[in-house]
Amino acid sequence: xxxxxxxxxxxxxVGPAFGSYAPDExxxxxxxxxxxxxxxxxxxxxxxxxxxLAHYAETLPVEFQPDAAYQELFHRVLGESAHRLAVAVGAVxxxxxxxxxxxxxxxxxxxAGTPVGVLMRRWAQYRHGLDLPHYAVSIVRDRGxxxxxxxxxxxxxxxxxxxxxxxxxxxxxxxxxxxxxxDELAQxxxxxxxxxxxxxxxxxxxxxxxxxxxxxxxxxxxxxxxVSGLVSRTVLNDQxxxxxxxxxxxxxxxxxxxxxxxxxLDAVTAEFDSAAAEATQRYSDIVSSDRSPTWSGxxxxxxxxxxxxxxxxxxxxxxxxxxxxVLLRRVPWRVLVQDADDPAHEHIRALAxxxxxxxxxxxxxxxxxxxxxxxxx
Numbered sequence: 001x002x003x004x005x006x007x008x009x010x011x012x013x014v015g016p017a018f019g020s021y022a023p024d025e026x027x028x029x030x031x032x033x034x035x036x037x038x039x040x041x042x043x044x045x046x047x048x049x050x051x052x053l054a055h056y057a058e059t060l061p062v063e064f065q066p067d068a069a070y071q072e073l074f075h076r077v078l079g080e081s082a083h084r085l086a087v088a089v090g091a092v093x094x095x096x097x098x099x100x101x102x103x104x105x106x107x108x109x110x111x112a113g114t115p116v117g118v119l120m121r122r123w124a125q126y127r128h129g130l131d132l133p134h135y136a137v138s139i140v141r142d143r144g145x146x147x148x149x150x151x152x153x154x155x156x157x158x159x160x161x162x163x164x165x166x167x168x169x170x171x172x173x174x175x176x177x178x179x180x181x182x183d184e185l186a187q188x189x190x191x192x193x194x195x196x197x198x199x200x201x202x203x204x205x206x207x208x209x210x211x212x213x214x215x216x217x218x219x220x221x222x223x224x225x226x227v228s229g230l231v232s233r234t235v236l237n238d239q240x241x242x243x244x245x246x247x248x249x250x251x252x253x254x255x256x257x258x259x260x261x262x263x264x265l266d267a268v269t270a271e272f273d274s275a276a277a278e279a280t281q282r283y284s285d286i287v288s289s290d291r292s293p294t295w296s297g298x299x300x301x302x303x304x305x306x307x308x309x310x311x312x313x314x315x316x317x318x319x320x321x322x323x324x325x326v327l328l329r330r331v332p333w334r335v336l337v338q339d340a341d342d343p344a345h346e347h348i349r350a351l352a353x354x355x356x357x358x359x360x361x362x363x364x365x366x367x368x369x370x371x372x373x374x375x376x377x
Contacts, residue, residue, distance in 0.1 A: 010152075010246055012135065018251045019229035020259050025118045026229070028136045029149035030110065033235055033248040039063075046331040047376045057140040057236040060250065061329045063224045065258070073347050074227075074260070078219040078267050081344075085218065086271035088200045088211025089116070090279025091286060093123040095209055096163050096198050098287075102130055105157045106165055109174065110136040110249065111228040112321075113166035115220045115261070116200055119268055120165060126272050133157070138234035138247035141173055141314075144181035146247045147190065154191035166199045167218050170322040171301040171313060172206030172293075203319050203367055204297025211282070215368040217344050219264055221321035224328060226258045300366035304336070308372065315373040318366070320344065326371030327351035333374035335359045338367075345369060 012027035013019070019028060038060045040048075045061055048054040066074065096104060108117030114136045124130040137149040153162055169175060179195040186192040197207045203215035220227045232250040235241070241248055301316045310316060315333075317326045326332045327348065335352050337345055340361045348369060352359050 010148075012152075015229065019231045020256065020261050021114075021118060021229040025121065026108070026114055026134045026136050028110065028231065028249070029146065029152055029246050030136070030138060030231075030234065031241060031245045031248040032251065033240060034251045034253070036240060036248075036250070038232075038235060038237075038250065042329065043331055043376070046374075050376055055140075055143070055236070057143060057234065057247075059237070060232050060235065063232075063252070064328045065226075065255075066223065070347070070350060073350060074219065074222045075263075077217060077222060077344075077347060078264060081217060081219055082267040083271045083275055084216065085119075085200070085268045086275035087278045087282055089119045089123050089268065090127065090211075090272070090275055091282035092198050092200060092209060092211035093120040094127070094279065094283045095211075095286060096120070097124065097128065097130075098283075099209070100163055100194075101161070102128065103161055104132060104163045105153070105161050106132055106134040107153065107162050108134065108136045108165040109139050109178075110234050111225075111231055112168075112220070113164075113199075114228055114231070115264060116167050116218075117165045118265055120198075122265070122269050123272065126269075127276070136231075138236070138249070139174060139177060139181065140234065140236050140247070141177055143236055144184065145178060147185055148244065149246050150182075150185055150191060150193065152246075153193075159191040159193045162193050164193075164195070164197050166197055167220065168199055168201040168319060168321045169197075169204040169206040169297065170317060170319045171298045172204050172295060173314075175206040201319075201321070205294040206297060207293060208291040210286070210291075215319050217320045217324075217347075221324045222347050223260070225252050226255055227260055227264055229261045230255055230259055296366065301370075304370060304372075310372065311375060315375060317371040317373065318369075320348070320367070320369045323348055323369040323371035324351070326373055327355060327357065330371075331374045331376055332357045333372045336362045336365055336370040336372070338363060338365045338369070342368060 014023040108114045139145040198209040200211045202210035235248040
């Protein structure tokens with residue numbers, strides 16, 4: 001009997017049975033729902049969610065599959081940004097190790113955080129000779145973090161060694177969700193985890209552990225499952241997830257021929273040598289700066305919401321990563337950009353053209369790009 005079974009928990013999922021990452025790169029604390037038809041048309045799904053008839057985590061959007069031109073654009077974006085990504089990976093990993101110790105457990109927020117968790121684990125091996133455990137768990141806006149996954153972690157590791165990892169911050173909704181969910185878990189008699197979130201990019205100034213506060217493109221935002229280990233967004237649906245289950249997700253094994261998850265990881269890892277000195281300087285600059293979150297991004301989002309007559313901040317998605325996600329899997333209304341010809345926004349312009357979404361130039365924008373979701377209910 002495994003240690004997981006002895007403590008009454010499910011067994012983590014690993015590749016290649018679940019996901020395309022190697023088994024030692026990440027263990028998914030998820031329930032495999034690959035056999036369940038959960039995908040819904042993006043427009044009808046959006047209408048159900050906005051009408052309050054369904055929660056976004058109960059179903060999955062039909063995933064955008066890029067044409068050849070967009071795939072070529074992804075590879076170009078990755079080539080142009082891999083070094084910058086490596087610097088941010090190195091800086092945030094060194095910051096975590098310096099402040100939280102070398103026996104940390106990386107726990108990425110699936111799925112946007114998972115490629116980042118894998119890269120941080122690789123940097124810790126490359127730079128410090130460490131073999132850090134890495135898990136991926138689900139967190140759902142308005143529903144909290146997977147409490148069963150947290151109990152599993154507490155049964156196998158010291159909760160104070162757990163470091164939560166995500167790709168980037170937008171307005172900070174998940175940052176707030178994580179803190180509130182972990183507080184609720186502890187107040188209910190569960191384990192106490194440190195809510196400090198580590199991210200590659202913190203353009204919204206929502207966290208104190210980051211690799212940069214620049215609003216730049218993290219290439220994994222350009223695609224969906226094919227850059228995230230072929231794993232879907234996480235699912236929390238009472239008909240499929242029982243009280244003792246982890247949150248769920250699907251493994252899209254049928255997309256293996258289109259998978260570029262390893263391509264992204266290897267491209268950034270290949271830059272570690274050339275990025276090492278710059279990452280050390282970035283780490284020093286961050287440590288010596290005022291890292292206190294200002295939540296400037298949230299204030300900017302509130303201003304945009306008021307200016308455009310939008311009913312909820314949930315329809316305002318700030319930052320280049322979130323803007324990309326709006327175009328990939330929501331019903332977009334319009335896109336706001338600081339600069340009409342920003343080279344880093346070529347993929348955004350391509351997606352906007354493909355979906356006939358207007359792009360509006362707003363030079364005073366606090367982020368380089370903001371995506372606005374269409375209100376359809």
